Amino acid sequence: MTVDNSIRRRGLMLILSSPSGAGKTTLTRDLLQLGHLSLSISVTTRPRRASEIEGVHYHFIEKDEFLFQRDRGDLLEWAEVHGNLYGTPRKPVEETLAGGRDMVFDVDWQGTLQILEKMRDDAVTVFILPPSLRELRTRLERRAEDSTEVINQRLVNAREEIGHWNAYDYVIVNDDLDHAFRALQSILAAERLKRLRRTGLAGFVNDLLAQEG
Ligand SMILES: Nc1ncnc2c1ncn2[C@@H]1O[C@H](COP(=O)(O)OP(=O)(O)OP(=O)(O)O)[C@@H](O)[C@H]1O
Numbered sequence: 001m002t003v004d005n006s007i008r009r010r011g012l013m014l015i016l017s018s019p020s021g022a023g024k025t026t027l028t029r030d031l032l033q034l035g036h037l038s039l040s041i042s043v044t045t046r047p048r049r050a051s052e053i054e055g056v057h058y059h060f061i062e063k064d065e066f067l068f069q070r071d072r073g074d075l076l077e078w079a080e081v082h083g084n085l086y087g088t089p090r091k092p093v094e095e096t097l098a099g100g101r102d103m104v105f106d107v108d109w110q111g112t113l114q115i116l117e118k119m120r121d122d123a124v125t126v127f128i129l130p131p132s133l134r135e136l137r138t139r140l141e142r143r144a145e146d147s148t149e150v151i152n153q154r155l156v157n158a159r160e161e162i163g164h165w166n167a168y169d170y171v172i173v174n175d176d177l178d179h180a181f182r183a184l185q186s187i188l189a190a191e192r193l194k195r196l197r198r199t200g201l202a203g204f205v206n207d208l209l210a211q212e213g
């Protein structure tokens with residue numbers, strides 16, 4: 001580890017939003033493979049897709065349980081999206097950030113706004129755009145995880161989600177996946193170096209100034 005990387009800092013929240021099918025999950029999976037990020041695993045009332053694993057992609061819960069957790073204050077944010085309820089469990093977020101680890105979130109614009117209200121300084125928000133709406137449809141159809149009805153509903157909802165692009169710190173057009181992934185890595189690298197979240201910097205500078213030249 002370099003000296004720069006060894007300086008203590010608070011973890012950051014990397015928040016990704018996009019219309020359904022623009023590539024958040026794919027980019028998140030690639031980021032997680034780098035090994036130095038945790039995933040915030042949401043709770044949802046949406047039925048599990050064939051490719052999804054309980055506790056890995058989501059915690060799939062009943063509506064009663066979701067409302068119970070929400071009313072007990074267990075969720076940092078929550079929203080209804082495409083007719084289902086989704087929420088971010090609060091405790092893992094607090095523990096991860098306090099431990100100096102970064103966390104990636106796949107949440108919609110409503111969730112992003114709630115997180116920004118509560119934890120602005122910890123959040124780095126990134127909106128992922130598709131290169132075109134035609135390509136968005138192609139990706140949802142090629143993914144073949146949702147019914148035609150669900151895909152059509154998501155394409156209708158895409159316009160509203162895209163309408164919130166300008167609430168985000170960064171915007172990436174995910175045309176070429178490698179290019180989008182490199183852009184995301186650059187954002188992460190720069191945000192990790194931000195002075196305000198590097199809690200060990202003052203001590204490092206004090207030690208530096210105490211040294212003989
Ligand atoms: N740059 C790209 N070029 C071509 N296909 C892509 C690209 N990025 C992602 N895909 C593909 O598009 C499909 C949708 O991507 P993904 O599931 O990551 O979207 P998402 O934004 O997470 O959608 P949702 O909000 O519905 O979960 C996947 O099959 C994925 O492999």
Ligand SMILES: Nc1nc2c(ncn2[C@@H]2O[C@H](COP(=O)(O)O)[C@@H](O)[C@H]2O)c(=O)[nH]1
Nearest residue numbers: 042078079081086087088106107108110111
């Ligand atoms: N506000 C929140 N939005 C969430 C959360 N987890 C996922 N999402 C968003 O829901 C849609 C649909 O996701 P899908 O997995 O059903 O395709 C997408 O926009 C996600 O970003 C959450 O915890 N809070």
